[in-house]
Amino acid sequence: MKSGTFPGGLSLPVSAAGVSKPFESVPPSQTVIIPLKQHIGEPCAVSVKKGAEVKMGDLLGESESAAVHATVSGKVTEIIKKFPGMSGGYVPAIGIESDGKNESGGFLEGSDPMSLIQKGGVVDSDVEAISLHDKLTLAKEKSVKALVINSVDVEPQMISRASILAENAKEVASGIDIISQILGITTVYIGVSENAPNAISAISGACSSAISGACSSAHVVGLKAKHPQSMQELLVKALLGKEVPTGGSPEDIGVTVISVETAFFTAQAVNDKKPMLERFITVAGNGIGSPKNVLVRIGTPIKDVLEHCGVAPGHGGKVIIGGPLMGTAIHSADIPVTKETTGIYLQKEGDIAEFPSGVCIKCGLCVEVCPMRLMPLLISGFSESGSYAMAEANDILSCNECGCCAYVCPVLIPMVQWIKLGKSEIRAQRSSE
Ligand code: SF4
Ligand code: SF4
Structure with missing residues (x-):
């Protein structure tokens, strides 16, 4: 296994980096709010009425890109026209009051993988969340020749990607094979932080035990633990030595980059006919103690996730969606987890500082x-x-x-x-x- 990296960036001393931890399931909330736009592009068209009874997995919003589904069973209590979106502006959303029964609805129908990915609402999240169906359509149009699986955690202290690989390597390998088949390619690179040995050995084992499929010949590559190694263009540079053109995308140079969690949810949609109802998230920061990994249903209020992690209401800290370097502070923890939520970071009340910005001293x-x-x-x-x-x-x-x-x-x-x-x-x- 070779090692790779990119010029610049930050090597931060973070004790949690590369650690893999099992995911705890956050119990379903009494009320969930499910935005009808959870990726770039147009919002889904509402497919339920106020007062409707729904089960988990039932369709709430239709889209040619990625559908949206109910994540609890219960009653649709409101169709909200303007709900604050994670990437700014307002989006339509649906409120559901849980009946506490957690009954599952039907499974996805059909057998065409691309259609199951679209109907299952699978979304690939990087700096921005994009429908996997749209991403694969573009990759096919551009006749990409290589698939890169991004298993590098998005920011220091976030450990969910390393943990998904360590815990679910078989499912990830199956997702990689499905995506490779759709694209008609056999060249696969799996980039993992080199300080995540459990993740590297789990995916290497899953690939070497595969008899056929693109995964059986995948290159598992350890990458130096540097921020922002998870960025697509830097990953492509580190793994293939190719430069993504300014203003372009990896597809322009024959590569597509897909996150490890997306490979997992692809396998779930195509093999098990289950839509994407959850998100793998790390909850970290000095307001939490050591980072936790949680599996959260889409629509769960952030405050319920924090409470599950032992953070009492009225904690007074700063809640950031994402990580410490690239995250966005939120004013209300009532907003829900969506397919775009890459992590939650909590800064303790006593550590929140207002600081004056100075004048550039040209230090370089x-x-x-x-x-x-x-x-x-x-x-x-x-x-x-x-x-x-x-x-x-x-x-x-x-x-x-x-x-x-x-x-x-x-x-x-x-x-x-x-x-x-x-x-x-x-x-x-x-x-x-
Ligand atoms: S935020 Fe932008 S300008 Fe600053 S280091 Fe990162 S890429 Fe460069
Ligand atoms: S060159 Fe100026 S802006 Fe850049 S780090 Fe130094 S002081 Fe800050």
């Missing part, structure tokens, strides 16, 4: 760590002063918002916030044109 540290080889000080500065054309000319849109620059800045300039603002202004301007 941010340039040194930027994995995209950008000039973070310049693009954030242009964005701060409203010079969006200059920010664009300096490639602000290639920033993957990994947070490395802001982490090392000695004068605490909130570069990622400025960059995010600049990107959204440029995109808004483009769409108005």
Whole structure:
């Protein structure tokens, strides 16, 4: 097994990295809110009425990309037109009051894998969540030749991907074979953090015991534990030595990257005819103690997940969706877990600090760590002063918002916030044109 990495980035001393832990199931909540848009693209069309009785797995929203299903049995209590979406704005959503019976509805019908993936609502999550059906359609159009399975955890302290591999290697291997068959390819790379030995040995074992299928000849590659190694373009660079063109996607160079959890849910949809009803999540941060892995039903309020992890209501801490470097703070823990939720991070009340940002001292540290080889000080500065054309000319849109620059800045300039603002202004301007 060879080892790979990318230039720049951060090697952080995180004791939890690479650790695998079993997933605890969070009990179903009394009330769940299920957004009808949980990936980029259009929201699903509502397929139930207020007052309808539903069972787990029943269809709530139809879409040509990824359907949405009930995750508890009970009564539809509300069809919400405007519910705060995880990626900003408002989305329609459906509220269900559980009857406590947890009865399952029917299974997915048919045998075509692509159709089962779409009907099963399988979504691939990276920086943004995308319908797997749409992603595979694009990969087929571009005649990709290689599949990369992303098993690197998204941020330091997040341990769910290493744990999925360690716990469910057989199911993941089956998902990889299904996806490879759909794409008609046999070249598979599985990238795993090299400090996750349990995950590496579990997937290596599952691949070597496979008699046929793409998994039997997959390359399992240990990658240096560096942030943001999980980013698609950096993974492709580390595994295949290929550069994704600026503004392009891995499919442009004949590669598609799919997350390990997506391979798991693909196997569940195609083999067991079960829709995607849950999300594997790590709950971490100094407000939690050692990180926990949980399996959570979509629609479960974040506060119920925290309570399951021993966090009492009124804890006063800061709740972040995602991880410590790239996550987004939320104001209310009433919002639900969705297919887009990559993790939950809780900062203790006493550790939340307001800090003044200083003036750039031109130390160059941010340039040194930027994995995209950008000039973070310049693009954030242009964005701060409203010079969006200059920010664009300096490639602000290639920033993957990994947070490395802001982490090392000695004068605490909130570069990622400025960059995010600049990107959204440029995109808004483009769409108005
Ligand atoms: S500029 Fe963007 S890609 Fe570069 S370090 Fe900062 S956040 Fe990461
Ligand atoms: S790390 Fe901060 S102070 Fe140093 S060059 Fe970058 S923006 Fe300026």
